[in-house]
């Protein structure tokens with residue numbers, strides 16, 4: 281009996297030993313949304329790529345759904361070194377830079393492609409280093425998608441929103457956006473949104489399709505208006521000091537994995553936005569209503585003064601550059617080879 285116990289002890293130690301064989305580097309990647317969203321999938325892709333490249337040496341722990349930190353605490357946690365990688369919404373950086381507020385300006389971008397063009401422009405890329413003096417390094421922008429208004433009444437014109445309470449992210453621009461239509465914005469952490477909508481703490485919200493579907497917001501809202509009035513995208517970031525302290529080979533490998541995982545997440549965002557919309561419609565819980573061009577113009581007129589309100593903090597040059605990204609570049613002309621000019625063989 282004693283021998284059997286001793287053997288079981290040795291076995292148990294062995295199993296624990298394997299489970300606890302900590303990698304040399306453990307990277308915590310925390311976020312607040314579901315695994316199946318673009319951000320969730322990008323984080324999983326990063327883990328796969330890194331662990332394949334550095335087996336046993338680097339381990340990436342992904343924490344979705346605010347499991348490790350909610351969006352109220354995650355930035356502090358990053359700066360304290362309690363988490364290494366985050367991908368907060370661009371609406372959540374105003375404590376560290378005012379420039380990123382450009383992404384919250386209502387009706388600035390016509391669509392997600394325009395957002396992408398701006399992010400890939402020289403001015404857009406500069407924003408990735410805009411928080412370096414605060415110890416934050418940006419690896420890249422990651423899409424989720426354009427936001428839709430929702431409420432328990434159909435929101436067609438700005439007058440429909442008057443007096444309603446809307447959940448917003450912690451952004452002064454978004455606060456001003458709802459105040460512009462006479463609504464009452466409330467800053468609420470993402471993890472508490474479902475409850476706030478369900479209990480009637482707020483009447484409405486603004487979210488991209490992936491977040492609406494994966495967090496079941498359409499089950500606690502009667503109407504969703506296809507407003508596409510703003511964007512919800514992310515910046516993938518790390519603590520600069522931590523990053524600087526990594527060995528060169530790990531840094532190079534992580535950089536590559538980051539680039540690849542962001543490209544993957546962006547592809548997911550662009551291809552699956554429609555699928556999430558279709559799933560919301562198929563669920564038949566909230567009625568999805570279009571916003572006509574004439575209605576959109578009414579919202580735009582009422583909300584656009586917000587741009588001017590934040591111009592001093594953001595910079596007019598940045599707002600202009602973002603607006604210019606709505607213009608699609610002319611397609612490159614294919615050099616058509618004239619038979620006469622064909623090279624002689």
Ligand code: LMR
Nearest residue numbers: 312313369449469470491
């Ligand atoms: C929100 O708070 O609505 C978003 O930032 C959540 C997210 O990360 O997509």
